[in-house]
């Protein structure tokens with residue numbers, strides 16, 4: 001099967017390409033990129049009509065909730081949400097029920113993805129058995145089955161010795177350890193960022209240092225072990241400084257940030273009247289932190305934007321702020337939020353944003369894709385920079401609705417995604 | 426009395442009130458105060474109105490004060506507390522709200538351990554909602570009765586220096602009082618152990634002192650808060666004895682405040698922990714006046730929110 005995408009603006013940061021080019025796909029692989037490509041006999045032609053042709057976007061931090069919490073999300077619904085949002089691949093976290101700590105769970109997720117998936121699914125295995133923070137999970141078995149990294153996300157790896165062993169052992173498979181960096185003693189019973197707003201609202205705070213001390217500890221261990229370490233949903237200016245410095249020293253360290261930490265602050269909890277859609281971990285931080293994260297996007301310290309898509313049922317979120325679970329969905333909002341609030345105001349170039357959503361995350365986890373180089377996967381996202389949308393949670397294809405961005409009017413969105421050359425959304 | 430300025434369905438906090446609204450409540454309370462001095466302490470103002478007292482957290486004092494206020498206004502008060510079967514653990518907030526609405530109450534007085542719950546119910550319910558304390562967030566009726574008591578003893582609030590001492594981080598009384606006192610022109614200093622001082626409190630416009638002596642210097646009003654040794658298992662202070670030596674209000678130290686300073690406490694007091702007995706029972710103490718005024722202030726709030734027009 002042959003496909004030619006004509007008349008689009010190809011933006012491929014992996015090759016520093018940005019120009020009006022055609023792209024030819026054969027058997028699910030990009031085979032030619034150039035001006036005025038000839039169309040072979042029998043080839044399908046897709047007219048991109050001047051829209052942006054980008055490498056398929058990759059979200060490396062997603063909770064698909066399957067197995068065990070299918071009432072929140074499934075592999076089928078989650079990947080449908082991904083495709084709608086312009087993502088052709090997601091990496092899914094291990095805090096399912098049962099935990100993805102062994103080959104059979106990894107295989108189950110992948111077989112669901114095979115049968116119902118509208119995007120590629122890369123399972124992330126647990127660091128520890130049962131995510132109990134005690135002993136290493138079956139890392140090699142899971143990698144053999146298709147796991148691409150390990151993480152106890154949802155919970156941090158608190159035990160420093162376990163983290164050290166994980167950073168050593170994963171080197172046999174050249175995969176990173178992804179840390180949800182949080183010192184649980186410091187975050188205590190906190191439910192929002194500790195600062196003037198938590199004080200005004202009387203809500204227990206989570207200090208920025210809860211993240212910083214964990215990142216600092218882990219970077220020391222990463223230096224000692226030479227392991228690959230990735231900071232999930234980095235949220236504070238000081239953690240970012242630590243990562244920047246570690247990168248300068250040549251450590252194998254990467255990090256991601258979420259759209260909500262880039263666009264919202266702790267004040268949102270007050271402005272929304274204690275909306276539980278403003279409750280997540282790490283919490284929405286201060287304006288100073290937010291500004292410093294934006295600097296980290298520009299200067300290249302941040303490798304990827306990831307949604308931390310965390311679906312919860314409305315009944316669970318319909319609680320007091322203190323009792324509601326942490327987390328919000330993001331697959332269907334990330335791209336438009338970033339286009340409208342980061343690219344349109346000139347904070348990021350379009351090319352840098354696409355880098356943060358494709359090549360950057362692919363490199364952080366060592367995934368295929370994220371590029372339109374000849375010979376790579378024909379996973380492609382078409383983006384209309386002029387199309388507008390209003391975020392309406394009732395139109396979500398995710399099973400959950402928990403977003404703080406409802407009602408936001410945005411410009412720019414995904415209009416088509418191709419998975420191995422097949423139009424899937 | 427000019428109640429035409431009152432437009433709110435709910436009283437959720439002091440933060441959102443204007444100085445004029447606060448003064449309206451205080452002035453209205455003034456006219457209810459004399460009801461307590463009558464031989465028959467009852468007026469028919471809220472006859473036929475239903476008030477539900479919904480206490481998810483134990484509170485004998487605030488609940489009794491509301492109950493008396495309701496009875497004196499001839500309202501029909503119903504009590505639901507966390508120990509009663511009406512508040513089943515596990516029932517969602519939304520379901521609780523729907524069940525309450527089905528009983529068509531006019532007003533709901535709510536105390537809850539979590540900030541924001543009264544606000545949530547207020548959005549879900551047609552009934553007016555009165556926040557009787559939500560976690561460490563606000564306790565507006567306490568701040569109003571404190572202001573009423575200060576006005577009674579000092580004539581006015583503007584220009585006064587008020588020192589609030591104790592566990593600032595976990596106190597809803599502090600937050601409501603900071604908002605109220607500043608709106609009416611007082612200056613506020615808060616003091617307490619550094620482990621009980623919330624981050625960013627200066628952002629609320631108060632001075633922060635870390636010694637009792639510094640806080641008392643020039644104070645016209647000294648408000649002491651109840652101390653608990655630990656909260657949720659977190660270490661805050663080593664011992665009650667140390668607390669008393671650092672921040673306990675004794676007669677000697679009270680001498681650092683202005684000569685005619687008054688001493689307040691929202692109760693329940695820990696004698697010998699935050700306040701010495703001779704101070705609690707001394708001539709400067711207005712602690713029992715606070716309790717008495719609480720009823721009048723709550724009558725005023727119930728009255729204003731019930732939308733009733735006409736004299737008490």
Ligand SMILES: [Zn+2]
Nearest residue numbers: 153154180232
């Ligand atoms: Zn996490």
